[in-house]
Amino acid sequence: MSTKRIVDCMGDICPVPVIKVKKAIREFGGGNFLVLVDNKISLQNMLKFIENLGGEYSWLKIDSDDKYHYEIEVEILVATNSINNPDEGWILAICGDTMGQDEELGRELLKAYIFAITQLDSLPAAIVLYNRGVLLAAEDSAVLADLQTLERAGVRVEICGLCVAHFGLENRLNVGEISNMYAISEVFARAGKVVRP
Amino acid sequence: MRKKNPKLIISFESNTHAIALKAACGEGLGRVIPLPTQLGISCGLAWCAEPADRATLEEIMRENAINPKEIRIVELYF
CATH class of the missing domain: 3.40.1260.10 (DsrEFH-like)
Structure with missing residues (x-):
């Protein structure tokens, strides 16, 4: 099983999470990532971004006390430059x-x-x-x-x-x-x- | 696959008649659309409805003194 790299986007607002993940994909040439975001718009943007790259994902909403965040498991087989x-x-x-x-x-x-x-x-x-x-x-x-x-x-x-x-x-x-x-x-x-x- | 369907298109001498028909019909008996090119090349408005509603619309137009210029069936994407 390949290593899962964590991309921590907690506290980041659109489009910073997408920029971070894009950078990670370019750096590591695809693979498995665990992306952490703390707002719904970032979640939606991330899912869309991964879809556009042909990647796969699953996500969970994690509640703790009065806060929540989303954990998105991402698998990108090949780093794609869709441009x-x-x-x-x-x-x-x-x-x-x-x-x-x-x-x-x-x-x-x-x-x-x-x-x-x-x-x-x-x-x-x-x-x-x-x-x-x-x-x-x-x-x-x-x-x-x-x-x-x-x-x-x-x-x-x-x-x-x-x-x-x-x-x-x-x-x-x-x-x-x-x-x-x-x-x-x-x-x-x-x-x-x-x-x- | 998109498919064209027959629609009842009513054109008018004046756009104000299209607006008047909209006011008289409210919701449910069609809508204002730009005049399809099959009925002319002006920038005017037309009424688009289901062919089955023709008699009802003609009655509404009579009651409200709205004069249609032309009433035709046109195939449109819907």
């Missing part, structure tokens, strides 16, 4: 909840635009929501149903975790997955084309 992977089609990057500067008109335009995306024969590989764009994934969003339609059709909806925390949306997202700037930068780097309406 060098071939492109994965086109990516839609949305950084606002309006399309253009007039807010009232902009909201209607964005609604129409997201619906129009659902009607394309060639869908984006992913939609990345950041800054006020994360508001589109919230439970009261006017475009939520169309984003859910796109997700069901196989489009990944990646949401900036920092932005979610900024707007206090942690428990109000009804589509997509929380992501981090590392994963987002890799999605952009792999894309054949990034479209920003």
Whole structure:
């Protein structure tokens, strides 16, 4: 059995845990790791990061007194540099909840635009929501149903975790997955084309 | 695998009629969408609903003095 290396990310906030694990994978060329994080967003980001690398994981929530942390067992067979992977089609990057500067008109335009995306024969590989764009994934969003339609059709909806925390949306997202700037930068780097309406 | 399905599309002389139909219908009888290119190339709005709801929608439009420009079945991804 190979040695399990501990990556202690207690007290670290997004995206530091992912950076630490990435560094460990590069340093040791894959293997088994035990990653310790103490917040849910870091857990979600880590699981996503490991999935993107093709690794396997299992995790436990450990409660002690009034505190808790997560232990994530990770197995990476080969250190993968996903930045060098071939492109994965086109990516839609949305950084606002309006399309253009007039807010009232902009909201209607964005609604129409997201619906129009659902009607394309060639869908984006992913939609990345950041800054006020994360508001589109919230439970009261006017475009939520169309984003859910796109997700069901196989489009990944990646949401900036920092932005979610900024707007206090942690428990109000009804589509997509929380992501981090590392994963987002890799999605952009792999894309054949990034479209920003 | 995504598949196109027949939808009832109603276009209007003015976008205000699409908004008025939305107000009259509330939730459940369709939604406003950008005008599909099969019905024109304007930037206008249209109403999208299930074909089975045509009679109900025509009645609502009559009651609310909403004038449709065209009513057609269009295949859309849904």
